[in-house]
Structure formats: structure tokens, C-alpha cells
Amino acid sequence: MNVILRTIAWILAAAAAFATLGPPTYRPHSDLGQDGEHALAFVLVGLAFGLAYGRNRWATAAISVALIGLLEILQLWMPGRHARLGDFVVDAMAACAGLALAARLDWRSGARDDPTWERPDTKIPAGRRPARINRNRLLLSR
Numbered sequence: 300m301n302v303i304l305r306t307i308a309w310i311l312a313a314a315a316a317f318a319t320l321g322p323p324t325y326r327p328h329s330d331l332g333q334d335g336e337h338a339l340a341f342v343l344v345g346l347a348f349g350l351a352y353g354r355n356r357w358a359t360a361a362i363s364v365a366l367i368g369l370l371e372i373l374q375l376w377m378p379g380r381h382a383r384l385g386d387f388v389v390d391a392m393a394a395c396a397g398l399a400l401a402a403r404l405d406w407r408s409g410a411r412d413d414p415t416w417e418r419p420d421t422k423i424p425a426g427r428r429p430a431r432i433n434r435n436r437l438l439l440s441r
Contacts, residue, residue: 308347338393345397
């Protein structure tokens with residue numbers, strides 16, 4: 300399932316990159332307006348990457364924002380395209396909203412009930428030692 304989610308995420312990222320950097324005539328248009336189209340596209344990209352790469356959400360968010368900034372900068376060299384700070388802000392916020400939605404869906408689905416995670420105030424089973432501490436949770440080695 301994870302391979303499928305990652306494939307979908309990268310296909311959506313490629314489509315967003317093509318729509319951002321490709322010829323303006325090939326870019327899809329809707330009644331949402333430019334900001335609405337950007338927001339919808341990058342919410343879907345963020346949601347897909349958030350579900351596909353759920354273990355490293357902060358790194359995924361940071362890399363997403365950096366790559367969205369790179370897409371905007373690359374528009375400076377594309378004929379008929381314009382790099383705008385407003386587009387970057389909308390795209391980055393939408394991607395982060397998609398990542399947050401993915402985190403919420405994982406939380407609601409019970410992914411937080413992974414048997415390797417336990418609360419720090421619980422007793423550690425015999426024969427298991429703490430591997431690392433991660434924000435009020437203790438990951439136990441197997």
C-alpha cells in the first residue's frame with residue numbers, strides 16, 4: 300500500500316510541477332481562480348505525501364516548502380510564467396494543510412496505536428530498552 304501511495308504522491312508532484320513550469324496553454328483552468336487552483340493542487344500533493352511519508356512529517360513539510368519555493372524561482376526562466384511571492388505562500392500553506400490533514404487522518408485511523416509506541420508513563424516490558432525519545436512518546440526497540 301505504501302508503494303502505491305508514494306507513486307501517487309510523485310505523480311501528483313510531477314503534474315503540479317508541469318502545471319507550474321509548463322506552457323500556460325497546457326495548464327488546466329477552472330472556476331476556482333488562480334489561488335483556488337493552486338490551493339487545490341497543493342493540498343492534494345501535501346495530502347498524498349503526508350500519507351505516503353507519514354513517519355517524517357516535519358522533514359516532509361520542510362522539503363515540500365523548499366521545493367515549492369524552487370518551483371516559483373524556476374518560473375523566472377520560463378517564458379510566459381511569473382514567479383510571485385503570493386503564489387509561493389498559497390502553495391506552501393496549501394501543501395502544509397494537506398500534510399496536516401494526512402496527520403489527522405492517520406491519527407483518526409489508529410495509526411497512533413502502533414504497538415512499538417508507548418506512553419512514557421507506562422512501564423517498559425522486560426527485555427526491552429528505550430531506543431529514542433520522541434515528543435512525549437517513547438519508542439521501544441524490539
